[in-house]
Amino acid sequence: MTQDVFLCTMRRTPIGRYGGALASIRPDDMAAHVIDGLLDLHPGLPIDEVILGCANQAGEDNRNVARMAVLLSRLPDSVPALTVNRLCASGMDAVIAGARAIRDGADLIIAGGVESMTRAPFVMPKSETAFARQAEIHDTTIGWRFVNQRIAKAHGIQSMPETAENVAEDFAITRADQDAYALRSQDRYDADWHRADILPVTIRSRAGDTMVDRDEHPRATSLDRLAALPTPFRDNGTVTAGNAAGVNDGACALLLASTKAVRAHSLTPLARIGRAASAGVAPRIMGIGPIAAVERLVARGAKPPSEQDVIELNEAFAAQVLACTRAWGLDDADPRVNARGGGISMGHPLGMSGARITATAARRLAESGGKSALATLCVGVGQGVAIELLSV
Numbered sequence: 263m264t265q266d267v268f269l270c271t272m273r274r275t276p277i278g279r280y281g282g283a284l285a286s287i288r289p290d291d292m293a294a295h296v297i298d299g300l301l302d303l304h305p306g307l308p309i310d311e312v313i314l315g316c317a318n319q320a321g322e323d324n325r326n327v328a329r330m331a332v333l334l335s336r337l338p339d340s341v342p343a344l345t346v347n348r349l350c351a352s353g354m355d356a357v358i359a360g361a362r363a364i365r366d367g368a369d370l371i372i373a374g375g376v377e378s379m380t381r382a383p384f385v386m387p388k389s390e391t392a393f394a395r396q397a398e399i400h401d402t403t404i405g406w407r408f409v410n411q412r413i414a415k416a417h418g419i420q421s422m423p424e425t426a427e428n429v430a431e432d433f434a435i436t437r438a439d440q441d442a443y444a445l446r447s448q449d450r451y452d453a454d455w456h457r458a459d460i461l462p463v464t465i466r467s468r469a470g471d472t473m474v475d476r477d478e479h480p481r482a483t484s485l486d487r488l489a490a491l492p493t494p495f496r497d498n499g500t501v502t503a504g505n506a507a508g509v510n511d512g513a514c515a516l517l518l519a520s521t522k523a524v525r526a527h528s529l530t531p532l533a534r535i536g537r538a539a540s541a542g543v544a545p546r547i548m549g550i551g552p553i554a555a556v557e558r559l560v561a562r563g564a565k566p567p568s569e570q571d572v573i574e575l576n577e578a579f580a581a582q583v584l585a586c587t588r589a590w591g592l593d594d595a596d597p598r599v600n601a602r603g604g605g606i607s608m609g610h611p612l613g614m615s616g617a618r619i620t621a622t623a624a625r626r627l628a629e630s631g632g633k634s635a636l637a638t639l640c641v642g643v644g645q646g647v648a649i650e651l652l653s654v
Contacts, residue, residue: 266521267361268531268654272621273299273461274514276477277609278380280403283474284511285380286465289316292513293331293376299461300372300515301336307517307527310368312343313360314515315352315375316613318382318402319345327376347613350578351540351639351647353514354616358538358649360518369523375618376513377611379403403509404612404642417545422642423495423506426579429549430500433585437500439594440580441488444505444606446595447577451480451603459514459621479508479609505580510609514617533624533635536650537562543644549582551646552638553589564636564650566590571632572651573598574619576639577605586640601626615639616647624651 273296278284284292293314301307314328328343348355353375360373382403400407406419413419420428429435453476462475483504493499519529539562541554552575560566567573567590577583577600584594592599602622605615620637627635631653638648 264365267364267535268519268521268524268529269516269533269535269621269624269651270519270524270529270531271300271303271517272459272514273303274459274614274618275463275512276460276474277479277611278474278511279478279609280509281380282478282511283465284378284463287378287463287511289376289378289381289513290327290330290334292378293327293374293515294334295463296374296461296513296515297331297335297337297372300517304517304527304529307370309337309341309370309372311363312337312341312372313346313356314343314373314613315346315348315354315356315616317347317349317352317377318612319347331376348645348647349642350576350610350612351616351641351645352613353618354620354637354639354647354649357516357518357535357617357620361535364518364520369520371518372515373518373617374513374515375613375616377613378511379509379611380511420546421495422578423501425546425548426501426506426581427496427499428546429579429585430581432547433588435500435581435584439584440500440505441485443580443584443594444488445483445485447600447604447606448480448483450601451607453477453480455602459625477608479510480603480607501579501581505606507578507605507610510611512609512611512614514614514621516617516621531654532628533651534654536634536652537564538647538649540645540647543646545644548642548644549579549640550585550589551640551644552586552648553646555646555648556590556636556638559648559650565634567592567636570598570634570636571630572623572626572635573600574623574635574637575599575604576610576615576619578610578640580606582640620649620651627651627653
């Protein structure tokens with residue numbers, strides 16, 4: 263008999279801007295910090311496993327950042343750990359993997375995600391010939407490197423903003439509509455609401471300690487300011503730094519529990535984890551990945567977006583958000599979608615975001631008294647992932 267899986271608690275760092283407040287913190291240390299934050303709330307829990315998403319695992323001299331985080335945390339070294347990578351959806355896939363583990367017999371899983379885009383390293387390919395005199399250096403923060411020419415020929419190697427320009431053009435999403443959505447994201451961001459989930463980070467330096475306890479990315483703006491921004495990704499384009507997500511740092515950890523664990527440890531669940539689905543789309547329009555993923559999710563028995571009480575749709579770009587919501591028949595300003603802000607206002611630490619929006623959806627669902635919530639993301643190179651949450 264398949265057992266229920268409950269999402270109980272989230273602890274996360276503030277989300278830092280690129281080169282900002284969290285720039286000095288290694289991703290394994292960030293992840294350990296939020297794991298310990300969960301342990302502070304729930305002392306003595308016998309955790310079965312830790313599963314974290316991370317898009318850029320090669321940084322900071324480790325290839326399994328989840329295991330490194332366990333060893334840096336107060337968890338015993340007997341707790342195993344797994345890092346998963348589906349780029350932007352890595353944190354959501356960690357939650358999905360954790361739910362599967364509980365359905366297979368585990369009781370308590372810490373799932374989440376981490377990314378330090380600031381600290382993503384430069385990499386050099388090895389020479390393909392003896393005594394080569396040239397060297398290539400690639401920035402691993404985001405985008406392509408070590409390109410397979412067969413992929414380039416068959417699918418192209420456009421940057422993420424260029425794919426958003428493709429979505430805007432193919433789906434007739436105007437610059438004005440993108441900027442209007444971006445302003446709504448900033449206006450909807452609720453610092454006081456998010457503070458309940460944030461575990462402050464202390465930055466130590468010779469000048470003294472500084473506590474970071476607020477998201478760094480949200481900013482005041484206006485339609486006039488957004489309209490004045492350049493479109494650096496395409497001549498006469500529509501995608502700007504103002505209507506796209508940021509490049510950010512952050513970590514989060516979620517406590518997942520079986521029915522038995524909820525009862526044994528007197529936990530208070532926010533939501534029950536339902537079905538999940540993933541799907542592929544053409545890389546040139548990767549932003550519509552949620553459309554395909556949600557279609558599969560609905561085919562598996564989930565409610566369609568029009569019937570969900572809460573929707574968290576990662577805001578990689580305003581263009582792709584609007585393409586998705588319009589495909590689902592929703593109004594551009596539907597109050598169910600990202601009611602407390604999203605990637606444009608909060609930022610998008612790649613490996614963290616999927617876990618963060620899943621937990622945000624769960625908390626919003628619990629507070630609203632609704633029956634179900636949808637969380638979904640697009641994924642670079644053309645994928646989408648979606649998960650349905652159900653009321654307790």
